[in-house]
Structures are given as structure tokens and as C-alpha cells.
Amino acid sequence: xxxxxxxxxxxxxxxxxxxxxxxxxxxxxxxxxxxxxxxxxxxxxxxxxxxxxxxxxxxxxxxxxxxxxxxxxxxxxxxxxxxxxxxxxxxxxxxxxxxxxxxxxxxxx
Numbered sequence: 272x273x274x275x276x277x278x279x280x281x282x283x284x285x286x287x288x289x290x291x292x293x294x295x296x297x298x299x300x301x302x303x304x305x306x307x308x309x310x311x312x313x314x315x316x317x318x319x320x321x322x323x324x325x326x327x328x329x330x331x332x333x334x335x336x337x338x339x340x341x342x343x344x345x346x347x348x349x350x351x352x353x354x355x356x357x358x359x360x361x362x363x364x365x366x367x368x369x370x371x372x373x374x375x376x377x378x379x380x
Contacts, residue, residue, distance in 0.1 A: 275299055275372035278365075280338040287362025296368040303371055305363070311356035312367055314374075318349045327351055327377065334373050340366045342374075 275296070288296070290309050297305050303314045318324045328346055331353060335341040345352040353374055355367035 275369050276376045278369045280340045280366040280369055283357050283360050283364040283366055287360040293363045300371050310362050311354050313354040315350055315352040321348050324351050330377050331374055338370055340370050
């Protein structure tokens with residue numbers, strides 16, 4: 272388990288991460304991309320069918336509930352796109368990268 276995946280989310284009220292800080296955290300993830308405005312990170316996961324896609328969505332929902340940090344998800348027949356952003360800071364926070372690492376730890380990449 273990565274260092275990020277072993278951490279837990281906390282309430283975020285301060286400023287959003289700077290580009291260098293966000294890039295340093297992004298380097299610890301695999302396959303995630305950051306928006307040009309440093310407002311969100313995203314990754315698309317591929318599956319064999321709709322059932323596998325929905326099982327993955329449900330696992331993410333469990334993580335989001337436990338961490339109290341909820342992504343946007345776009346669900347297709349055999350793919351799921353996960354988008355993390357921290358609305359309370361109008362950008363990215365540590366929480367986005369922590370939850371991304373936990374999603375990766377599901378082993379669905």
C-alpha cells in the first residue's frame with residue numbers, strides 16, 4: 272500500500288494546493304491526470320462488462336463514505352471515469368490524492 276493510500280482524509284478549509292505540491296503528489300499515483308488549471312485529477316478505468324464497472328463504483332462509494340470525500344464518476348458499460356476535486360478549497364487538496372491512491376489500491380487499473 273502506498274503512503275498516500277495509508278493516510279486518511281481530513282476537513283479542508285485552507286488554500287488549494289499549489290501546482291508544485293499537486294505535481295509532487297500526482298507523481299505518487301499511476302495513470303491519473305491533472306487539469307491544466309490544477310482544479311481536479313481524473314482517471315478512467317476499463318472493465319470487461321457493466322457488472323464489473325458497477326462493482327468498482329460501489330467499492331469507490333464505500334471508500335468515499337469512509338473518508339467523507341466524494342468523487343464525481345461517469346459510468347459506462349465497461350469503463351468508469353473518476354474525478355476528484357476539493358470544492359471547499361476550489362481546487363486540489365491532499366484528500367484528492369489520498370482517495371485516488373485508495374481507488375488505485377482496489378487493483379482495478
